[in-house]
Amino acid sequence: MNIKAAIANSELYLVVKTQLAEYWQNPLLNIGFIVSLAIATSTLLAILMLNHASKQQYQQADTRLGAAIxxxxxxxxxxxxxxxxxxxxxxxxxxxxxxxxxxxxxxxxxxxxxxxxxxxxxxxxxxxxxxxxxxxxxxxxxxxxxxxxxxxxxxxxxxxxxxxxxxxxxxxxxxxxxxxxxxxxxxxxxxxxxxxxxxxxxxxxxxxxxxxxxxxxxxxIDSLQQRQGFADALHLNLSALAVLGFIVSVFIAFQAANQAWQKRSELVSQLRLFGVSFTTIRLALLLEAVSLIVAASVIGTFIAVALVSVLLPLLGLTLNQLYQLSVSGHFDWHWRYGLWSLLISACAVLLSLFKQVKRINNPHLFFTAKPVNSRLPTTLIGIVTGLLLLLFLLWPETDWHQVMVKYGLFLIATVGILPLTMHVLIKLFLLSNSRRYFRLRLIMQDAANQIGRRFIPLAAFYLALSTSIAAALMVNSFETAFVNYLEQQLDEDLYIRFEQQQQPRLEQWLQRHPQVIEYLLYRHAVVNVGQDRVAVTTYQSPRQLATLVLKTEQKILNQADRYTAMTQGAGCLINEQLALKHNLTLGNEINLSQASSQMSCQVRGIYYDYGNPRYEISLPLQLAQQQLSGLTARGYGVYFSQYNTEIKQQLLSELALEQSQLIEPAEIKKMALDIFAQTFILSQGIAAVLLVIACFGLFLSAKSLELARKADLFILSSLGYSKIELFIHMLAQWLLLVAGCIVLSWPVAMVLAEVLVAKVFPVSFGWSMPLVLTASPFVSGSLIGLSCLFVALVIPLYKLNGRGHW
Incomplete structure (x- = not known):
């Protein structure tokens, strides 16, 4: 028994040494495989750690500083x-x-x-x-x-x-x-x-x-649970991007594992010929898988901790500014993070080695010589894509979890459409080119034949590019809509807050100052709509009404009479937050109540109110004065023929106002844009990281994929192709297939961006915004992707040709 155990142990030791030698022989491929596994682990682990740490901190802070407030x-x-x-x-x-x-x-x-x-x-x-x-x-x-x-x-x-x-x-x-x-x-x-x-x-x-x-x-005040409810949507958005990053990284690892297995299968067959038992080989491969899990877990954890240390303060700033949630920004290690790391690494390794695990558990299949097949299983892909699209159409949208899952299914389903898009694109190129251009047609026809071989790294690139463009469209829409909103809302030259005893003198000063064109008195009150407290604002002039950025409004035939139509009868305008909370649309009646009075009004318009976590309703001044009590003035919005700092100094000196009572809208605009710019840093950063990961996968895949078709390239070399011409032939094929990725990514990115601004924003922030389509996000995202791709492909392909393989 001891002799048999010794033999088995010696066999296992020799097999493990052989495996290590194989890793040493092909360092780039194997290191790339381990790094892709580590990236898959770190991408998902970092966001899980980020969400957990921030939630722990703002819950502790609420207990510590705001206990029972x-x-x-x-x-x-x-x-x-x-x-x-x-x-x-x-x-x-x-x-x-x-x-x-x-x-x-x-x-x-x-x-x-x-x-x-x-x-x-x-x-x-x-x-x-x-x-x-x-x-x-x-x-x-x-x-x-x-x-x-x-x-x-x-x-x-x-x-x-x-x-x-x-x-x-x-x-x-x-x-x-x-x-x-x-x-x-x-x-x-x-x-x-x-x-x-x-x-x-x-x-x-x-x-x-x-x-x-x-x-x-x-x-x-809002409880922690109420504020955390909005923040949960932001956490979910980050988690969705992290899951997508995990999928992209696993695609790359799966491709690297398949490439590595082409070498490994030859080695295993040789070991079997030397008399090594199947049990020993299987045990050695299982030990290798465990080692990969540990290595991916350790490296991924180090990367994740570095990412969280940088991202946690940024997330804390966003949570504090948008939801009044306190996060210290200091990262502390928790024991569960190590467990998460091992579980994610194990999942990534098993997914990437799925084919190999299947072969290990089937001795007959394990030792059967299997030719490398570059053809895609089109029937299987079509069935899976059809099922995913059907599931997407039937999936409900009852809450934001369901929305994220639904459109995640849509994004994954479009991966199945990618090969068809590439084939159609190549067919169009072939139809538009004359048969005289033999080499150009050869590149296209060869590219069509290689879609199956290159599908996985291209699919990873497509997912990353679609996400990156969707994030860019979202940010562009936000910037455009929010800047327009600020310009319309804060169009006065100066806003003046006052105390009650200061109002008479201030109004006299405004009436007699020669440069004052117009001034508006802003009034407000508070009412209840159901169980919710709602702020009431008023409008008393066409200019004041024009400051509201309306999302929808009742149709008015003559726009010149718009102000008159809006002030007649018991009509009101409500902000989008109130409309979403109470499911209100145009024409609905809304009941307002105060301590001893009640009134109702008809919704005639819904206006955007970006960044406001509260509910708000705007009434014509005359209606508000008749129906509501406690209507108080809060400040003047003043328009000057030529505003300068001297006017501000006059107000400070002549009326003894404090600096804090004079607010310049230009300064508010800058501060608001700075605050909201923080909101999208994480989303943009993760989308950019996805694109870099995908290009890294193409970098790993390019050399190995081209080496796998050495016989085809040798034929071209024997027909007179120089090394430069072979290089151009291979690079042109990759770029042609990537063009197919870009063509499909644009409409998919538009759908994802529309979902973000119209469906995810309302549950994340309580408000939506219109999708603004401009060329810059598409062009810049595609150019950045192509630039990264070009660098990723040029180096391995050039080295492949420069070392005289052909």
Whole structure:
């Protein structure tokens, strides 16, 4: 028994040594195979880690800084929350109320820093590693984003603030400081921004509402679950891109495994001829698979950790700006990440070695010489494609999970259409070219014969290119629509906020100033629609109505009478967020209620409201004054014949206004675009990585695929083809087949982009936008793909010809 075991062990040792020698003999192919497996692991693992880490952090932050905070007490427009208001409420027994200061200051580099001041004394004692009451506490990722370093912050007015940068800050992208320190550093801050109300019973809420002064209002804030509901859609979008990256990488690994197996099958047959048992060979191959899983897991984990360290602060910034979710941006390892890595690696290895596993478990098939077949199983591909398309048509769209799965099926199904597209394209080229151009027709005919052999790397490239163009279309649509929206919404030269006692003097100044063309008074109120609080705005002139970017509106025959038609009767305009929440369309009646009054109005238009997480309704001023109470003025939008900074200085000096009360729309536009640009960095980055991965796969495949048809190329060489001509012949075929990928990717990318802006955006952000089709995303995406492809193909093909293989 010991002798048999020794023989078996010696056989296994020799087979393993032979396998290692084969890896050493073909380093590029085998290293490429391992790297593609590692990339497949890291792409999916990085997003899983990113989503898990961010969710953990904003859940912990909500428990730590916002524990049981369910209400805010805020002042009505033109009013403030004074220290006397806070003291009076505390005297009445509301000890669970705490004050907050929220403000922004400009840095010397022109960027704005957001501050939040609250009582930090208890946290400074219990968590001294993260909090203190003598410094401005700044999350490290936020500091890097603003270009802040050192031990002090310098403001544009020359003030220096004591700084402590916190590595693990879970209060989001804002500077935190103790409220007493805030008054010391910023004596111009007179009152509170709002009051926080900790957990309170229903009876306590009623008593608090009755105790509030007339100028204060109690507002219920969104719970973590509500805000997380929107953020989950963003996490899903990232996961969908990661799964696509995993699929692309596995395609490449599958191709590399097949190429490696052509060499390996010869080696295995030789070992069998030398008397090595089938059991030993199978055990050695299984050990190789386990080693590949471990190697892919280790390398993929290192890549994933590096990616997450870079991407987590960016995701934290997006979550904080869009959903008010606090993420520290500091990555901590969790034991489950290692388990995920092993599982993903095992899945990638088994998928890429599917054919080999099948052959290992079938001894007869395992040792049967099987010719290399470059023909595609067209019947099987047609059946699978048909089934996927049928499933796509029947799949429901009840929620955003279903939408993502449905169009994922569509994208995978189009891969089956790719060979047909290539054949049609080549047929059209052949029909349009004269028979006299023999070499050109030979390239095309040879390319048609090689579609099956090159299908897998081309399919990976097609998936990556379609995704990249769809992401570019989405971002282009956003930029175009959002810039137009800002231009229309913020078309005034200056917006002036005022306190109630300042309004009479300000209005007199506007009436007599010679350069004022027109000024609009913005008013607002709050109503309830069902269980939702809805902000009410008003319009009182055609210019004010024109600031709303309407998505749909009732047809008006004479556009000159548009304002008159919109102000007649009980009609209203609602933002898209409210329409989506309550499933409202044009002509529907909507019921509004306040404390003691109710009214209804007919929906005459739905307008875009990008970036606003709240619900809003816009009424004609006269209707609002008749039906609603609590309608308060909030500011003036002013149009000047020639606006300059001198006018701003006049307002500051003559009316004793503060700098923060004068808002220039141009500055808001820049800030809004900067904020929303962060939203798509991750999507664009992952799409670009997919394209690079696909080109890497083509780089790995090019040399091996051409070597596999050495006999065909040798015939061309014997017919007088020079090395340069062979190089051009091979490169032209690849580029021709890639053209087929581009032709199919354009319409597919349009469908995916339309789904993103019209179906995924509403569940991700609460609003949609129109798809804007311009040539630049198609051309730039295709050119970038072709450039990467050209570099990926030129090097292996040129080396293949330059070393005299033929």
């Amino acid at each position: 369910t209400y805010h007490i805020r002042a009505k427009q033109g009013q403030t929350v004074s220290k006397q208001d806070f003291a009076q409420l505390r005297k009445q027994g509301f000890s669970n109320i705490n004050p907050v200061l929220s403000f922004r200051k400009k840095l010397t580099n022109g960027k704005w820093l957001t501050f939040k001041a609250m009582d930090l004394l208890a946290l400074s004692i219990s968590k001294p590693q993260s909090f203190d009451s003598i410094n401005v506490l700044l999350p490290q990722p936020y500091g890097k984003n603003l270009g802040i370093s050192g031990l002090q912050i310098m403001l544009s007015d020359g003030r220096l603030l004591p700084l402590r940068q916190i590595t693990k800050a879970d209060w989001g992208m804002t500077a935190l400081l103790d409220i007493a320190l805030a008054w010391q550093l910023f004596p111009e801050l007179k009152d509170f921004s709002y009051l926080l109300v900790a957990e309170i019973s229903a009876e306590g809420v009623l008593r608090l509402e009755q105790s509030l002064p007339e100028h204060l209002t109690l507002q219920k």
